[in-house]
Amino acid sequence: MSEATKEHALSRAQFNDIRRRISVYAGISLAETKHDMVYSRLVRRLRALRCHDFDDYLQRVEADTDGERQAFINALTTNLTSFFREAHHFDVLGRVLAGYGGRRIRIWCSAASTGEEPYSIAMTVVEHFDSWTPPVEIIATDINTDVLSQCRGGIYAAERIEDLTVARKRRFFLRGSGPQAGKVKVRPTLTRLVKFETFNLLSPNWNRFRDLDIVFCRNVMIYFDKPTQARLLRQFHGCLNPGGWLFVGHSESQVRGTEGFVSQGHTVYRSQSAEVAA
Ligand SMILES: C[S@@+](CC[C@H](N)C(=O)[O-])C[C@H]1O[C@@H](n2cnc3c(N)ncnc32)[C@H](O)[C@@H]1O
Structure with missing residues (x-):
């Protein structure tokens, strides 16, 4: 869309203010080339709030009296995901679970998006233990409150599970009918295994993520700058038990x-303990 036909002008200064804010709020480094993407995602917020222009909107984000800062973050995060994405990780996860014998295992899925990743972890866990009450705790977090609502609901378009085996579809999903036709719902017995919470990886308050055995942090660090990535990796190391496991995305080789x-x-x-690493 040309600048002339746009509903609202987004100046270079306003765009840079948005880039600075999303970096401060969420750690996301937005490239200069993302002008159109930012416009199309935020213009909906201007419409919904009946803002006069981007300055008016950014003042609302700054004031944050009605939760607009969270809506701004929700609009600007990219939530692309799928069930059993990077499938080899789930084969490895099955072998890792076997290594723990019967002891309780704590797993943190730290950028859960719309839920496909934590539910893929939960399916792998149920299959491994052949039980709906496995000795495993799964905590799934994301900064985006909209995607977490979708996680909790566990409802997806049926195409999202097209590539799953028939056995998995039957065991883990209910097929919608009537007004829900074309949708599937994660069975409540699986949903129950995952605890969903809002969490910003930039937050200094990592105390509740202690004694972890397995961390998934996939396809989110790519949005952060190098110092933030390095700090996160140190924090993940700090919250994993010695010998704990970290799964990262395909392009996140900085580990x-x-x-x-x-x-x-x-x-x-x-993760090696300090003594082992020495
Ligand atoms: C591309 S998705 C990846 C989803 C999933 N991990 C996967 O690999 O399929 C990135 C997710 O990271 C989340 N995210 C972005 N910045 C974050 C932050 N500072 N703290 C927590 N989550 C964040 C986004 O909301 C989004 O859901």
């Missing part, structure tokens, strides 16, 4: 070379 993590194959790492 290689991070002290305390040892590669276990493609984008899978294991």
Whole structure:
């Protein structure tokens, strides 16, 4: 869309203010080329709030009296995901679970998006233990409150599970009918295994993420700058038990070379304790 036909003008200064804000609020480094993307995502918020222009809108984000800062974050995060994305991770996860014997295992899925990733973890867990009450706690977090609502509901377009085996579809999903035709719902027995919470990875308050055995942090660090990525990796190391596992996205190879993590194959790492690493 040309600037002339746009409903609201988005000046370079306003665009840069948006880039600065999303970096401060969520750690996301938005490239200069994302002008059109930012416009199309935020113009809906201007419409919904009947703002006069982007300055008016940004004042509302700044004042944050009616939760607009969270809506701004929700609008600007990218939530692309799928069930069993990077499938090799779930084969590895099955073997990792076997290594824990019967002891209780704590898993954190730290950028859960719309839920496909934490539910893929939960399916792998149920299959491994062949039980709906496995000795596993799964915590799934995301900064975006809209996607977390979708996680909790567990309702997806049926095409989203097209590539799953028939056995998985039957075991883990209910097929919608009537007004819900074309949709599937995660069975409540699976939903119950995952605890969903809002969490900003930039938050200094990581206390509740202690004694973890497995962390998934996939396809989110790519949005952060290098110092933020390095800090996060140190924090993940701090909250994993010695010998704990970290799964990262296919393009997030920066873990290689991070002290305390040892590669276990493609984008899978294991935490060494200080004594082991020494
Ligand atoms: C591309 S999705 C990846 C989803 C999933 N991990 C996967 O690999 O399929 C990135 C997710 O990271 C979340 N995110 C972005 N910045 C975040 C932050 N600072 N803290 C927590 N989550 C964040 C987004 O809301 C989005 O749901």
